[in-house]
Amino acid sequence: MKLVFLDAISLGNDIDLSIFNKFGEFKYYKTTSKEELFDRIKDVEVIITNKIYFGKEELKQAKKLKLIAITATGYNNVDLEEARKRNIKVCNVKGYSTNSVAQLTLTYILALATNICKYDKSVKEGEWSQSPIFTLLKYPMFDITDKTLGIIGYGEIGKKVEELAKNIGMKVLIAKRPGVNYEDDFRTEFKELIKNSDFITLHCPLSKDTKHLISYKEFDMMKSTSFLINIARGPVVDELALYKALKEKKIAGAAIDVMDSEPPKKENPLLKLDNILITPHIAWASIESRIKLINGVVKNIEDFINNKLINL
Numbered sequence: 001m002k003l004v005f006l007d008a009i010s011l012g013n014d015i016d017l018s019i020f021n022k023f024g025e026f027k028y029y030k031t032t033s034k035e036e037l038f039d040r041i042k043d044v045e046v047i048i049t050n051k052i053y054f055g056k057e058e059l060k061q062a063k064k065l066k067l068i069a070i071t072a073t074g075y076n077n078v079d080l081e082e083a084r085k086r087n088i089k090v091c092n093v094k095g096y097s098t099n100s101v102a103q104l105t106l107t108y109i110l111a112l113a114t115n116i117c118k119y120d121k122s123v124k125e126g127e128w129s130q131s132p133i134f135t136l137l138k139y140p141m142f143d144i145t146d147k148t149l150g151i152i153g154y155g156e157i158g159k160k161v162e163e164l165a166k167n168i169g170m171k172v173l174i175a176k177r178p179g180v181n182y183e184d185d186f187r188t189e190f191k192e193l194i195k196n197s198d199f200i201t202l203h204c205p206l207s208k209d210t211k212h213l214i215s216y217k218e219f220d221m222m223k224s225t226s227f228l229i230n231i232a233r234g235p236v237v238d239e240l241a242l243y244k245a246l247k248e249k250k251i252a253g254a255a256i257d258v259m260d261s262e263p264p265k266k267e268n269p270l271l272k273l274d275n276i277l278i279t280p281h282i283a284w285a286s287i288e289s290r291i292k293l294i295n296g297v298v299k300n301i302e303d304f305i306n307n308k309l310i311n312l
Contacts, residue, residue: 001023001024001025001045001046002024002025002026002027002043002044002045002046002064003020003023003024003025003026003027003044003045003046003047003048003301004026004027004028004029004040004041004044004046004047004048005017005020005026005027005028005029005048005049006028006029006031006032006037006040006041006047006048006049006052007029007030007031007032007049007050007051007052008028008029008030009030009031010050010051010071011050011071011290011293011294012285012290014287015290015291015294017294019294019298020048020298020301023046023301023305027040028048032052037052037058037061038058038061041058041061041062041065042061042062042063042064043063043064044062044064044065045064045065045066045067046065046066046067046068046069046301046304047062047065047067047068047069048069048071048297049068049069049070049071049077050070050071050072051072051077052077053077053078054068054077054078054079054083055079055082056079056082059079059082059083059086059088062088065086065088066087066088066089066304067088067089067090067091067301067304067309068083068088068089068090068091069091069297069300069301069304070090070091070092070093071093071293071294071297072092072093072284072293073092073093073094073095073096073097074092074205074206074233075090075092075312076206078090080312084311089304089309089311090311090312091300091303091304091309091310091311091312092312093292093293093296093297093300094156094296095156096284096289096292096293096296097157097283097284097285097286097289097292097293098156098157098160099160099286099288099289100283100284100285100286100288100289101157101160101203101231101283101284102157102160102161102163102164103164103286104231104257104279104282104283105157105161105164105201105203105229105231105283106161106164106165106168108201108229108231108255108277109144109149109165109170109199109201109227109229110144111255111277112199112227112229112252112253112255112277113141113142113143113144113147114141115139115140115141117277118138118139118274119136119138119139122136122138122139123136144168144169144170144199145168145169145170146169146170146171147170147171147198147199148170148171148172148173148196148197148198148199149161149162149165149170149171149172149173149197149198149199149200149201150172150173150175150188150193150194150196150197150199150200150201151172151173151174151175151201151203152175152190152193152200152201152202152203152204152213153175153202153203153204153205153232154174154175154187154203155203157203157231158174158203161201161203162174173188173192173193173196173197174186174187174188174193175187175188175190175193176188176189176190177190178190191221194218194221194222195221195222195223196223197222197223197226198223198225198226198227199226199227199228199229200214200222200226200227200228200229201229201230201231202214202228202229202230202231202232202236202237203231203232204232204236205232205233206232206233206235206236210232210233210236211235211236212235212236212237212238212241213236213237214228214230214236214237214238214241214242215238215241216238216241216244216245219241219242219244219245219250219251220245220250222245222250222251223251224249224250224251224252225251225252226251226252227251227252227253227254227255228242228251228254228255228256229254229255229256230254230255230256230257230258231256231257231258231283232258233258234256234258234259234260234261234262235260237256239259239260239270242254242256242270242276243269243270243273246270246273246275246276247273249275252275253275253276253277254275254276254277255276255277255278255279256270256276256277256278256279257278257279257280257281257282257283258281259278259281262280262281263280
């Protein structure tokens, strides 16, 4: 069996891929351009990829393809309907990064509450050295105990974030999904959560229903002292509306790990603001999570070989 990993650099340089050799003839490439793609997939049976797009034309070129193993939870880079027509199995890996994503969410909350990044910058620029007193009280800080965290997206990650937040004394609201009736009644109406939360964190998948779930209308409802955290997908938040809300001080600040275009263009106006923290889509990427991810891909391939794979 021939296997190819098309964008291995997406998992970093510190992950051992030799485990895939046990399945047959395995090749990997750090990156694969559109021009290189067809030649690399023309005679393989298993494709491993994180973000390479596979639509009708790409799948047509992969004459022997039987399985696409995605090294991620999200699978919007594959045309599932076309894959089914061609009897190509597609699988993802769920739950591998729960701890890592929840950890960065909590890190964001603490960083926003303490202005730690701004203080670090000020110290290294010599401001503390010039202070007339023993400390430097340039930026506001506040306790997060008893502050309200609103969680939108209550899967494994949302539940882990809830656990961590409650452990440090935060109050937690869980958003109701519009149009869904729940047997339990602990969830909060979406608008009420938006209005009453000190921090709002997003952990929902991207779909036609969640695209621009947070728009200028939602920012207008939020407290002026509140913060938005997006560790879901970039387009869940209207990026232009986010910029406008931050510029106008509609909210106190934001922290995002995802953007509409990744990597972002250097002229993106969000990169010029000082009331937003931006990290380069790393929430999922602790070393432990990436090892779990590789092991999950290996299990998917084993299940495929043994006719046990659950197809997307």
